[in-house]
Amino acid sequence: MIDIAAREAAVLWPTYLRPQVEFVRGEGVRLWDAHGREYLDFLGGIAVVAAGHAHPKVVAAVAGQLATLGHTSNLYFTGPQVDLAERLVDRFGGGAKVFLSNSGAEANEAAIKVARRWAKANRGERATGVVAAEGGFHGRTLATLAATGKPSIREPFEPLPPGFSHVPFGDASALAAAIGQDTAAVMLEPIQGEAGLRVPPDGYLAAAREITAGAGVLLIIDEIQAGMGRTGRFFGHQHTGIRPDVVTMAKALGSGYPIGATIAVDEVASAIRPGDHGSTFGGNPVACAAAMATLDVIEPLLEGHVDRVGRRLGDGLRELRDRIGSPGAELRGAGLWYALDLGERAPASSTEVALAALSRGLVLNPVTETSLRLAPPLVIEEADIEEGLLRLAGALQEVGACP
Numbered sequence: 001m002i003d004i005a006a007r008e009a010a011v012l013w014p015t016y017l018r019p020q021v022e023f024v025r026g027e028g029v030r031l032w033d034a035h036g037r038e039y040l041d042f043l044g045g046i047a048v049v050a051a052g053h054a055h056p057k058v059v060a061a062v063a064g065q066l067a068t069l070g071h072t073s074n075l076y077f078t079g080p081q082v083d084l085a086e087r088l089v090d091r092f093g094g095g096a097k098v099f100l101s102n103s104g105a106e107a108n109e110a111a112i113k114v115a116r117r118w119a120k121a122n123r124g125e126r127a128t129g130v131v132a133a134e135g136g137f138h139g140r141t142l143a144t145l146a147a148t149g150k151p152s153i154r155e156p157f158e159p160l161p162p163g164f165s166h167v168p169f170g171d172a173s174a175l176a177a178a179i180g181q182d183t184a185a186v187m188l189e190p191i192q193g194e195a196g197l198r199v200p201p202d203g204y205l206a207a208a209r210e211i212t213a214g215a216g217v218l219l220i221i222d223e224i225q226a227g228m229g230r231t232g233r234f235f236g237h238q239h240t241g242i243r244p245d246v247v248t249m250a251k252a253l254g255s256g257y258p259i260g261a262t263i264a265v266d267e268v269a270s271a272i273r274p275g276d277h278g279s280t281f282g283g284n285p286v287a288c289a290a291a292m293a294t295l296d297v298i299e300p301l302l303e304g305h306v307d308r309v310g311r312r313l314g315d316g317l318r319e320l321r322d323r324i325g326s327p328g329a330e331l332r333g334a335g336l337w338y339a340l341d342l343g344e345r346a347p348a349s350s351t352e353v354a355l356a357a358l359s360r361g362l363v364l365n366p367v368t369e370t371s372l373r374l375a376p377p378l379v380i381e382e383a384d385i386e387e388g389l390l391r392l393a394g395a396l397q398e399v400g401a402c403p
């Protein structure tokens with residue numbers, strides 16, 4: 001066992017099962033461990049480090065803002081907060097307002113609160129329900145856990161806030177049937193990240209938009225993992241042309257600096273009154289500076305780079321999928337965001353492959369028992385993709401998952 005593991009076990013909650021590695025430094029798409037070993041980071045801190053580790057623009061923005069004004073509370077105006085909100089509203093297509101928080105769960109909590117506030121005023125006091133999807137993941141706070149469609153992580157913490165129900169992801173008729181007088185909103189991911197990158201059938205999000213608009217309920221799209229350029233568009237839902245009522249963001253928004261954002265169209269945002277919601281740290285000048293520097297880095301990458309290098313990654317992973325050849329072996333995803341599923345009867349688990357990859361200097365994660373998730377920094381270049389694919393092929397061979 002490495003030194004830090006025993007020290008950690010003595011003082012930290014046993015929340016995470018970690019492999020035996022301690023990272024001490026990162027630069028671009030590379031990480032270094034405490035022994036000076038170099039790794040290619042194909043996970044990017046779980047779809048977070050979009051600009052790459054220690055990007056000079058993000059570092060300078062954070063350091064500069066912290067040296068100028070680190071925090072004043074939300075009792076006063078601060079410029080970076082408004083600058084960032086203007087940019088996010090612009091990215092959303094205008095006609096909306098933003099609430100800034102510190103994480104994905106908080107961004108979704110704010111979405112649920114604004115939806116309930118709007119629906120009680122517009123659909124009646126009982127309209128508080130949220131319909132979400134089986135397999136979906138929306139966070140670990142009690143309300144976002146209630147929205148999460150994974151009974152195994154919900155049940156230990158019951159009773160959860162009431163009003164949440166779940167329908168099969170990708171089934172528009174089931175969604176339509178689940179909406180009633182008591183519904184305030186439908187909450188969906190464009191692609192279900194934690195479920196192993198489950199991509200819905202073509203037309204599902206458009207159908208969800210039509211159904212929710214027809215029923216007069218809100219459509220909340222959780223872009224926390226899918227957004228910020230991960231799929232090659234700024235928001236995952238932008239592949240479909242729909243306009244949701246509420247969009248949530250976090251993860252890559254600060255490229256590692258914690259920040260969450262909830263965008264609501266003007267009519268919905270106007271349901272909020274002063275004092276309804278708030279946060280000590282949310283929209284703090286340093287977090288906003290980190291987010292703006294991140295946007296400066298990732299926006300140009302959406303003009304072809306993510307599509308181009310993402311295609312190379314997808315092609316390489318498809319070749320590996322074909323070599324795996326076990327029944328159910330599958331590649332799912334888009335842009336620079338993939339899950340390679342080893343199939344049900346694969347000779348090794350995704351955890352075994354991820355550990356073998358780690359020992360070969362490649363970081364990725366076993367997102368489900370059979371699938372490996374890849375979400376590298378968006379700044380990655382083709383040469384690093386080739387190298388990572390070679391290391392992954394070596395790991396798959398080592399555990400007997402491919403010839």
Ligand SMILES: Cc1ncc(COP(=O)(O)O)c(C=O)c1O
Nearest residue numbers: 103104105137138139193224225
């Ligand atoms: C789609 C989605 N929503 C919400 C969350 C929760 O975000 P956080 O861990 O920042 O609270 C996650 C985190 O994995 C996520 O993938």
